[in-house]
Amino acid sequence: MQHVDGNAIAGPLAEFFAFDVTTAVARCNGCGSVAELARAMVYTSPAGSVLRCASCEQVLATLVESDDRAWIGFSGVSAIEVRRR
């Protein structure tokens, strides 16, 4: 299965956050590398989207959407850095 870039889930995430979460920087809990979520690898299927670290492939975040709800998980990162300016 082919992955795309984190940038690709900017749209679904913009439904729930007041800023573009894909521009946030996070440290991968698996390998310690630090990068914008837009640089992560996205595996998207109708079941949901899985964001994986571009360096070690560990799961960073997940997005599952139903008609009336969404589940946004950040199982592989402890914090996201959001730039004020």
Place this chain on the structure above:
Amino acid sequence: MSDASTATATSATSEPAPALAAMPRAGWHVATVVATRQETAKAARLELDVDGWPGNAAGQHLDLRLTAPDGYTVTRSYSIASSGPGTRVVLAVDKLPDGEVSPFLVDEVRVGDRLEVHGPLGAFFVWRPVDRGAVRAAGDGAGGAASALRARPVQLIAGGSGIVPLFAMATAHAEARDLTPFRMLYSVRTPDDLFFAEELMALAAASDVFRLDLVYTRRTPDGWPNLAGRVTRAALAAAVLPATERPIVYVCGSTGFVERVASWLIELGHDARDIRTERFGGI
């Protein structure tokens, strides 16, 4: 609601995208198709007027949602070929033979149709012209700030319909009369598959700082100096701004194309952090 004009008022392109400022907020909008034209034998250009669109930066995308009479919906992402303030948005859509949305957009959509779009999206894969007012202001004071605002050269690398967001960047660069060196390497199957052919040739002819390199993978125009064939590592090394000039590199294309190009760029000495990619799947 932020103002589109603030999108150009931020610092140089090498800086991380500020999350809480500068970018127009995304939202759902109703777009009316105001013009369509054939882009290539299997691609169409759609010009939309989007009610309430806050403007967008070059390189952003939107999500487009179609709804069938039975309530079935499908959403796809499309890069935007235009940028700037205003409600006019241009898309160029390549028809995928097994696609569910692209054949509809290419073959069925006509002027006057209304489409639902969500955007502008993606504040990471964007290029913004340097705000020269800000450079002058910084230059009056601390020299460090002025050099931080001096834009780095830009290398654009497109595979097939990956040209769309990069065309927006090249156009924004020309319209801003930005003097940042800009180069584009565009890999395409045949001369008939070029998107924005006239516009790109005109941009290259009119500008000393924009250079266009074309690679034909299946068939070249008559008299073309190179054989048809995929971009190779050597061809990439020859056409792309060298790593010593520290260009920001934007790569857009199929996943396979982007993977190959990005790994060669690293081998050629480019810093991974200077490479921004947008894969659209496929092989």
Place this chain on the structure above:
Amino acid sequence: MSFITRGFSGRGHERDERLPPGQTLAHDFPVLSAGPTPEIDTAEWEFSIATETGGVHSWNWEQFMALPIEEVDTDIHCVTHWSKLGTSWRGVSLDTLFEDVETQYEYVMAHSYGGYTTNLALDDLLDGKAWIAFEFDGEPLDPEHGGPARLLVPHLYFWKSAKWVRGLVMMGEDEPGFWEQNGYHLHGDPWKEERYW
């Protein structure tokens, strides 16, 4: 805000009484993946069942293929609203694999090559309800569809039929697997529409 797009019909939808609520018929075999497709050589493949006593029962490909093989004709239902009717599989029943396994635990975590997990009740795996399948439609299972072998639990939504399965670990309590931690139902019965938590 949502309106019908002029001229758009989408893919055709068909109804059939064999379809659970909210499902439509699929004629192809959509692929659901949470990551890259692992390429597992049968020479390196191993399947194991681990219990609370630390006991591990394991089979390599050769030992696995020497077990009794069953033909399974069944409907499958994906939580993403597609169902496929009358699919044919070959595999080894979980009843066979659990024959010599002693356990007091009632829950199972299935682990896959590539790191995917999904939780199941042991009751949902036994009595002719589940298999480790290695053939689909008369062909070896594609890596894309979970080959060389996947769990097949057709009475539950298909995310429970873990692709690239490499082992089952017995659990005293029901604990969520990968998708179950991220929104999906712990059990996943399509006839009760147990899609999300």
